[in-house]
Structure formats: C-alpha cells, structure tokens
Amino acid sequence: MKKIFITGGAGYVGSQLVPKLLELGYFVTVLDLMIYGENILPVHENLKTIKGDIRNTELLEKNIPGNEIVLHLACISNDPSFELNPSLGKSINLDAFEPLVKVSLKNDVNRFIYASSSSVYGIKKEKNVTEDMKLEPLTDYSKFKGDCEKILNSYKSDNFITTTIRPSTVCGYAKRQRLDLVVNILTNHAFYNREIKVFGGDQLRPNVHITDMIDSYLAVIDAEPNIVNGEIFNVGFRNQTVNELASDVKKVIGEDVKIVNTKSDDNRSYHVSSEKIKNILGFSTKYTVRDAVLDLQNAFEKKLLTNTFDNEYYYNIKRMNNINLK
Template structure:
C-alpha cells in the first residue's frame, strides 16, 4: 500500500497491468496449474459475522482493489488444460527464512521482546491470521489436489479471527512465558487510519480440500521468540530486510527512475550487468543484497 502513495502508476503496472500478460505467458509456456495468491484484505470492512467467498469485495486501498480485480482476469483463461485457482489468505505470521516484521503478529512480538511494550494501533479491528508454515502447506496442497477440486475456485484461508487487541494479549502472554526475566509487558493503544476489519469464513476450504492449519498465532509468537533468543533476527527495527516497503528507499528509487530514465525500467536496466549494478548502488538506500535481488 505505501508504494501506491509514492507512485500510483508504477504500482498499478506491477500489481495489475502485468498480471494477465503473465497468465497468458504461463499458459502458452505449458504451465498446467496457476495458483493466484490474492488477499483476504479485498473484503475491506465488513460487519458480516462470517465473510465467505461470495461476499462483495469492498477494498479500502488501491493495492487491495487491484488484488481483487486480478481474480476474474485469471479465470478468463481457465480450461481443461490450464487449471486456475485463487486463494485469499489471511495475514501471514511467524518466523521464516525471510521474516517480515511489518505484519500484525510479528510487529507486536518484536515490540514485546525488544521494547518490553506493545503499542496497539486501534485495537477493535478484526484480523484473520495464518501461520507461515500453514501457508506453505496450503500452497503444496493446491498444487497436488485433483483438478476438479480447485478448477475455477476461490478459497478463503484464515481460521483465527481475532481483534488486534486480542492478538496483542496473546503475544504478551507468550513473550512473558518465554522471557520471564522481562516481567510485565505493557500494552498501550493509539489511533489508526487503518480501518480494515473482517471475520473470514474458511469452511469451504475445509469442506472441499480438508485443509486446516496445524499451527496458530501463539505458535507463531513462540517461533519468533525462539528466533530472537538464537540471534536470528538482529537489528529488528532498523534492517530493511524485515520490511516489505521502506518508504524512503522506494521514494529514492522512484525519483531516480523518473528523473534520470523518464520512468522507464527498460532504460534503467539497459547495458552491462556490472554497470547496472553500480547504477543501483548509487541510489541512497539500495545496498548490495537489494541490487542483487533486483538484477535477478
């Protein structure tokens, strides 16, 4: 979402414009199954007690809007030779090789462990969550089940629907158990502009595919605590690798792209790899690892 604030047109091209051409290319290349990871946030705000896959999409941001708009584009290409399925997962949580610390459970755990204090933005918003290992299990399942079970189907995936405050209390309990020397951990609240709130229903994916995650929010918090104890998440507030978007870094990149290359990625990435690499490193906020990833 922050990327849309910085450059709406560039972000639209990445999140929407390129999607159907990618589907067409995959089909032409002989790909047999296309699993599209949409998002449960396409539902926006809903007072419905259980948001099923038939619920209207009411996205609150452009990112959520384009996530939803990509879904029918995929199903245009459903055929006996090309199986298309969409998954709308809950917010992912827990430790992984590339841990994100800008998602609700992980943010709260990071603050509890390293600041002895949890700040809750809002608190009443309902947020479904899914353990990262459950997400991986689901991807594997979606690749293995018979075509007739998933062809042209959309599935919610998020069994734990809790308010942000309830999640904070779970995290507080786990961290105090894992780090008893810390004593009490304070929870404070503050206002937020993020009004997303929805209680998603995952009965369909259980009924059709038999999927139920084996791990929960408390498991995710314990996994993160273990990672912090083992020193696997150093500089957890400052290192860019834990955050999907660092606004300042992205703004610097976009400014260079627009001012020096007329907003053309083709122009920026034209030439020898070594020259492009140095060009990227010259942008404030882009280091060797980021430059390597961009060149890949």
C-alpha cells in the same frame, strides 16, 4: 518430477515454500527481483533462481516453457508499500498479470495458482465472510488483487486449471523475514521494548501461521484439477481483534510486557471464513498466533534476526524507499 515456476519465490512466504517443494521432489524455478537478499534460497540441484522482473515478458517466454505449474506470489505487498509508488504498484500488481497468464497458457502450463488477499472484501458486517461475497476493496492494492482474480478466471479451461488463494495476514518466522505485519510487529516490540502500542484495538485481523500458509498451497497443488479449477479459497486461522493478538503476544513473551492503547483512524476490519478450503480440500490450519510468536521469540533469542527495528530488509517500505525501485 513436477516442475513449478514461482514468481516472488524469494519473498516472505516463498522463502519457506521453496525449500519444502524441493524436499517433496519438485523441480523449482524462481523469478524474483531479489531486493530482500540474494542468499535467501538454498543451493539445490533442482532449484533454478532467476534475478529478474515479472514485467519482462521476454524473460517469462524464456523460462516458463517446460513448467506444469505457475504459482504467482510476486507483488508490491500491502497498502503502505503500494501507496509509496502507486504507478509502480499498478505496473507490477496489475499490468504485468495478464501477460504472465498469457505466456503461461501459450506454453502449456497446466495450473496457475494466484496469491490474492483477504483484503479484497473490504469492511463487512457479516460474521463470516465467504468467497462468494461481493468484493468491496478499500484501496488500489486490494482492488487490483480483485481485478487479477477476474482476469485469471476468464482464462480457465479444462487444460488450464486456475485457482485463487486469499490469504489472511501471515505471521511467524521465515528465512526472508518481515517485521511489518501485525503479529510480527507486536512481537518485535514486546520482546525488545517490553511494550506494545495498539492503535485502536477492536479491529479484526485474521492471521495465518506461515507454515499453514505453505501447506495450503501444497494442498491446492496436490488437489484433483476438477475440484480446484476456477475456485477461490480463503486461508486463515482465526479472526481476532488487535487487542486479542496483543494479549496472545504478551502471554508468550512475558507478563511484564505493557500494552498501551491509543486511538486510530484505521477502520479496516476483516473477518473471513476458511470453511470452504476445509470442506473441499480437507485443509485446516494447525498452528496458532502463539506458535508464530514462539517462533519469532526463538529467532530473536538465537540472534537469527538482528537490528530488528532498523534493518531495512525486514521492512518492505523502507527497502523500497532506499532502492528507488521503478
């Protein structure tokens, strides 16, 4: 039985990934602050959950030994959340990273997988942005993601397999839901307000269904060490404009949904190629943005998600504001 240590395992992606790993027979240890709820993960004999901070190296030293794989998901996610408290963001997203890598290395972890971001590229003119292109991050959040990639790569060896994933924006339903990501935001407004506000609209936003995101991590975990060591993989479904995303949402939720366009100063536009992970690992996405919208629609209809505009647990920045995390 493989043992895997996951930071941030009670987050949006982790809440779907951990049950899948348990189903596949892994022994999983999750370290998470649990600020978005403490009953997100299942009760399972092969799951150990630790409510704690990745900045606590004593906690890492105590719990990492015996694990073969470390999957590092924990971070202050996305630019607005990061900018709410930049010093907090730096301490978690950058300063805590190298100590985590060192503890992993010292305790004979064989593989370290890092969740970076496709935002590290910044704005590119090229149609397909590939993993070997220069990083031109526009924000500290993105810059620190890139910095961590370099730190991790400097520690790689035949006995310490390092892999970085650069996800597109994740969408769809999860046990720990986020409604502050573009497709999820649009779907929430379409379903309840029958109106979508699109700021700008021509910006490209690559998205990836949460199930595909999970499967990409599994593909890396299952891969032969020599083909993923030191590698970086983009993971995304398709590069669509915000207008196209809004249109997809409307087609699922209902033709009565009104789309209102307004001007925007947000010039961020991402268009990434996911050909490398397809060519090397044979991984291709199976789900579309419309699938994610359908999943959310189903969750809304079944009241799996309630008070969807005001519940702080669905919005990172609201929750962080309220708990005053330091």
